[in-house]
Amino acid sequence: MARLLGLDDDYIMDQFGEKADTYARFSYYPECPRPELVFGLKPHSDGSVLTVLMVDDTIGGLQILRDGVWFDVPIVPHTLLINIGDQTEIMSNGIFKGPVHRVVTNAEKERLSLALFYSVDPEREIEPATQLVDEKRPALYRKVKVKDYIAGLYEHVSQGTMVIDTVKI
Numbered sequence: 001m002a003r004l005l006g007l008d009d010d011y012i013m014d015q016f017g018e019k020a021d022t023y024a025r026f027s028y029y030p031e032c033p034r035p036e037l038v039f040g041l042k043p044h045s046d047g048s049v050l051t052v053l054m055v056d057d058t059i060g061g062l063q064i065l066r067d068g069v070w071f072d073v074p075i076v077p078h079t080l081l082i083n084i085g086d087q088t089e090i091m092s093n094g095i096f097k098g099p100v101h102r103v104v105t106n107a108e109k110e111r112l113s114l115a116l117f118y119s120v121d122p123e124r125e126i127e128p129a130t131q132l133v134d135e136k137r138p139a140l141y142r143k144v145k146v147k148d149y150i151a152g153l154y155e156h157v158s159q160g161t162m163v164i165d166t167v168k169i
């Protein structure tokens with residue numbers, strides 16, 4: 001990914017720091033008698049650098065927002081889904097986007113997923129890589145401490161707002 005951005009190969013790895021964090025979230029979505037009224041997981045982008053997602057291979061539900069339209073993410077058995085998170089969006093100055101996604105519920109079937117979130121050391125600050133900022137493309141995000149960014153995540157998801165918007169310039 002760093003190479004695609006024209007950065008040193010180790011640029012993103014170096015940002016993680018000595019105390020990079022990994023969180024695992026197991027999600028269980030029970031059958032829901034009124035799927036049209038209840039989300040399994042509200043629309044959000046991940047606050048991570050990257051997320052590795054193992055989704056249930058018997059039942060869909062994950063959807064991704066593109067140009068204002070929600071698309072079903074196809075189930076591909078025995079694969080891991082890699083999602084870009086907001087920390088990469090910030091460091092890449094918006095060249096990589098953390099896609100907005102959600103999980104819809106299902107009336108007949110329960111669903112399981114496991115997400116592993118890889119994050120920069122929470123005590124470190126992140127900002128757009130200086131090599132990706134110039135007059136033509138000014139910094140689109142301000143510098144932010146990772147711990148502060150992550151602290152805002154749940155509140156924003158529950159309010160239906162996007163935490164990434166709070167660091168946009």
Ligand SMILES: O=C(O)CCC(=O)C(=O)O
Binds near residue numbers: 027
């Ligand atoms: O359950 C899923 O497929 C997605 C989970 C997810 O987006 C998350 O935990 O952030």
Ligand SMILES: [Fe+2]
Binds near residue numbers: 044045046101
């Ligand atoms: Fe997510």
